[in-house]
Every structure is written in C-alpha cells, then in structure tokens.
Amino acid sequence: MPLDLQPLPYHVAARDFLKASDADVWAWFVGQRRSPKYAEEVRFELLKSAYRIERDAQPALYGAAEQVAVQLGIVAPLTIYQAQNPQGLNAELAFVSGEVHLILHGPITAQLTPVEARGLFGHELAHYLLWEAWNGEMLVTSDILQALVTDEHAHPAHFATWRLFRLYTEIFCDRAALAVTQDMLAVVSCLVKTQTGVPEIDPQAYLRQADEIFVREDANATGITHPETFIRARATRLVHEAHPEADRLITRMIEGRPGMDELDLLEQERVAGLTRRLLDVFLCRKWLQNDLTLAHARLYFEDYAPPPETLTDPSLGADLRLVPEPLGDYYCYVLLDFVTADRDIDEPSLAAALLLAEQFGIKPRLKELARKELKLRKNQLEKVDDGKTRLLAEADQSTPIAP
Secondary structure, eight states, X not given: OOOOOOOOHHHHHHHHHHXXXXXXXXXXXXXXXXXXXXXXXXXXXXXXXXXXXXXXXXXXXXXXXXXXXHHTTOOSOEEEEEESSOOSSEEEEEEETTXXXXXXXXXXXXXXXXXXXXXXXXXXXXXXXXXXXXXXXXXXXXXXXXXXXXXXXOOHHHHHHHHHHHHHHHHHHHHHHHHHHOOHHHHHHHHXXXXXXXXXXXXXXXXHHHHHXXXXXXXXXXXXXXXXXXXXXXXXXXHHTTOTTHHHHHHHHHHOOOOGGGOOHHHHHHHHHHHHHHHHXXXXXXXXXXXXXXXXXXXXXXXXXXXXXXXXXXXXXXXXXXXXXXXXXXXXXXXXXXXXXXXXXXXXXXXXHHHHHHXXXXXXXHHHHHHHHTTOOHHHHHHHHXXXXXXXXXXXXXXXXXX
C-alpha cells in the first residue's frame, strides 16, 4: 500500500490563499497545465544535456528507483539520466506529467549505500508526487508563485511566499525519504554526503553538530530554495522521533521571526486580520468614533465600520502574542496612530491605548514608543497610565446617549 504522505500545512495554506484571492487567475493557470510541447522540450533538452541510462544496462538501479516509486504510489514510466556537467553529488527531477525523469549528478550512486540511495530516490520522486497528486493543485500553486516573482511589479511578499513554498517542498521531500527508508540516520547521511561530497559520514556526529548550533542560537533558514542541511537534518529527526512539538519547531526553523517588510502573503493576511480586530476593540468606545478617527481607520481598511456596541475580544491578546516579536512594534504604532488622530481627545485615547496594551502584554514597549514619538515626559505618561481607568470612565460618561 502506498505511503500516506500529505502536503505540508504551508502548501495547503498557500494553495487555498491563491484559489480564494483570485479565482480567475487560478482557473487560467489550471487551464495552462503544461502542454505536450513542453513535455517534448524537456525530453529533448535531456537528450542534449545528459546521458540516458538504458534499463538493460543498470537493472538494479532501475529496480531500486521503481521500488520507491511503488512505495509512493507513483504509476508512471521512469527514465534515469546521468548529467554531463554534474553539479557535485546530487540528483534532480525534470517534471513531466505522467513521466518520471530522474537526473543523477556525479558518481552519486557509487558513494551511497543502498538504503541511502533509496532515500535519495524517495526525495526526488516526492517532487513528482507533490506536483502530480492532489489534482495537480500544488503544481498550479508553484506556477502562480513563480509567475508572481518574475513579474516586474513583484512585491517582496510574493518572493517571501515563493521562497517559503520552496523551502517547505524540500522538507516534504525529506519526509518522503524518511518514509520510504524508515531509517533516519541514512536520510541524514545522504543529505550530508550530497552537500559535502564526503564519502564517509557519521550521521550521529552531524546531528550533535546541529544540536550545538541550536544551543547557541535560534537558527532559521536563510537559503532561497533549500533550507540549510543542519535544519533539514534536525527536522528529519523531529519527525522520526514523533516529537510533540515537531510542527511548531520546524515552522520556527523555516520561517523564523520575519519583520513587517519580510512577511509572506499568508502572514500579511493574518496581520491584516489581527489589525482589524485591534481596531474594533479600540474603536468600540462611542467617543472614539468621530470623523477623524474613522477616516484614519479607513486608511487601513476602506470598508471599515466601527462595532455598534462595546466589544471584547478575549482571544486577541493571545493571538497578538503569537506573532513574531518584530511585529510587536507595528501594533504599538497602530495604537499610537489613533492616539494622535484627534488631538482633542488625545489624553483619553492614550489611556485607552495603554489599557489595551496592558491587556495584550505590550505596554512597556508602547510606553517607550509613546515617549519617543509623542514627545512626552516620563511623568506625563505615568500620570495618564496611573489614571487611565478614571480618564476612560469620564470619557465614556461624556458620550451622549442615543435616544
């Protein structure tokens, strides 16, 4: 029975985001699924750039690769090539729907043990699985992201999303290598051999080396298309050991703690949602719902309308604390924006901001930024902070009651 591999949560989230954000673009890319002409171009390029290994010449090599294909549930003719201009020791997949074209670089199979070779085949064939299975939607997602980053008007968020999709693809393929071999150490040794060219590897020693890195710093991926080897090795071990925090730790290693200018499309959407919730909680007081503050809110969201009554959002504080630390300043500045939107109510507005910041665990930073940006003396700020409950009660009582 084929192994039960599933796309990673990021793959699914990116697909769902692109499908929902522009259904017409998604439909167009679905209709542009790679044509017979494209397939012929791939085959012809392989004829020019690689040596095609005949099945009769190396039946054991084909047998090992096809056994892995069966494990992954792949039913497609397989052709193996040897690159003429190898890039170190490695392998890659040339994707054609319905056909598996596997290219080997350097004397890779001679330097791998049989189980390591299965891991290598598992990794590369998983690329085919990801693009071909699940109705080809992961391939469509990849194609759309590729088109976005090559557009002259590409936004940094497009590149960030494309990059994370690529990084998580490698993690998915490493999981496939682990699944087909059931040998974590072989997967790690294969990774290190292909990245270093060293013929003899002690995978346990490399895992200890990776541990040393994470003891010294909260390392995260900086690669464009592949995570660093020590990250991939650690991720593989976390999955193998069924670590209860595996998903969270792997996400932390891959995504790190991005700043506002490094957010991908998914994180931008999440931050926008949190921002709107923050505005709702802040602007639910009637005396804050004047023309100036509402006009300012509509600079954030064109269709913004304040909540009709006093609003609480018990989970907002916890959700804000889950965002990467560099984003904490952003939420502080959002609050300060509304403190200064209407100078006639800046003192009670500051009191409202301080109260929310206290609830959300960001008050120390808000006070620091308020002193800097609003040019307040420490005693002025402390006076508002100490009297915020009274100031808000007075402001609330001064609001006319609707008939």
